[in-house]
Amino acid sequence: MGDSVAGVATRARTSEVDFALIGHQESWRAAADVLAVLRGPERTPLPDDEIKDILPWIPPRAVCHVDIGSIVGAKARGLYIDSFIPPDRLEAAYVHENIARVRGAAACAIKAGAKIVSLGGFSSILIEGNFDQLPERHDTVFTTGNTLTVAFIVQGIKKICALEGRNLRRSTLLIVGATGDVGSGCARCLAPIVSSVLLSARNVERLRRLAAELQADGVRVEIAADLQRFSAEADVVICAASLASSSLLLGRIAPHALVCDAGYPKNLSPRAEMLGVTVFFGGLGQITGGMKFAPDFRGVLNRHPFPDVVHGCLLEGMALALDGRFEPFSRGRGSITQERVEDMETIAARHGIYLAPLYNADGPVEDGLLLPDGMGVRMSAGIPRGSGPAAPLS
């Protein structure tokens, strides 16, 4: 590994990197762990209340190098830049402060000479597809990463249906956050292959526009801002709303529904009572050609029960870098189509970037993936309680 934490930012300015990943932490526990590595093992961990005081004062900065490999031998060097948006400040009240943080993180990526930058988590939501809000860039392009996210959500839905022996074609699909970049992309990919679609978000006019687009292709669609108002119960659900905290209560869904929580932070409330329902975290992929952090942030930045699992939004920049395609593949504002998703899947798969094994807050929801005919497959129903180890910080 070799890189010291202090050296990353300095070296990032002098040696060019292929890609940069802009992110922020989903929980205080995760943010505390990042700070602990940045401070070094010789310093005693900060108390929880001090971390909450300090974090809002940390400017966006390069945290570590990320070296990745492809199954066809390509290699790329990247930089993870944390915008240090505090986990409890994603609400609209902090929008100007947070946009400034994303701009600051983007400036770090441009200064480092990154050829492509993935806007992870809320970064792209804050920019709202308007890349002109980002600082002046020379040869740096930006992508929201949402096309690969949609690809992995759709693949995850198909896989869990296959594992559970469900027929997607007979399913009623509910998408919460349906008019968003991720939600509308999922709707375009899945609507043609389900029985009917329920679309939900707060703005009804935008719901009507998306419904009309899908209906024009013969899809049966219902829309509602209030989840209780749908006439049918959903048996497959995608949660892709840009919620500042895990607060979603789904209410009426079928007793054995399959639920993909693709939110970052997670959409579903830990208080949700969903007995019999299978939940998995969606939009995640796994890079099989190798990934190394320098300094070593393994398990700190990627807090998943499987190795080398990364959010689809960040993996998109990595896949494009490995492919030498430095282009703003996903620009936001609801333009993700099935064709684009297939293109992105092909690019990712070419370099060994595939759907990650499915899991939720209780751990893996699938075992024995390689066994034939679903033998050895074990499903666990559970509601997400946030990722990372249990600890006082939340």
Ligand SMILES: NC(=O)c1ccc[n+]([C@@H]2O[C@H](COP(=O)([O-])OP(=O)(O)OC[C@H]3O[C@@H](n4cnc5c(N)ncnc54)[C@H](OP(=O)(O)O)[C@@H]3O)[C@@H](O)[C@H]2O)c1
């Ligand atoms: N798993 C991954 O790798 C990954 C990658 C990218 C993004 N994400 C996550 O996916 C989610 C969506 O991202 P996006 O880029 O699609 O965001 P977006 O384009 O801003 O769309 C957000 C959607 O959520 C709806 N929404 C917002 N607040 C809501 C509320 N209180 N109740 C119901 N609906 C609400 C919005 O419509 P209205 O405003 O009309 O309500 C819109 O339909 C975010 O949590 C994001 O962090 C995950």
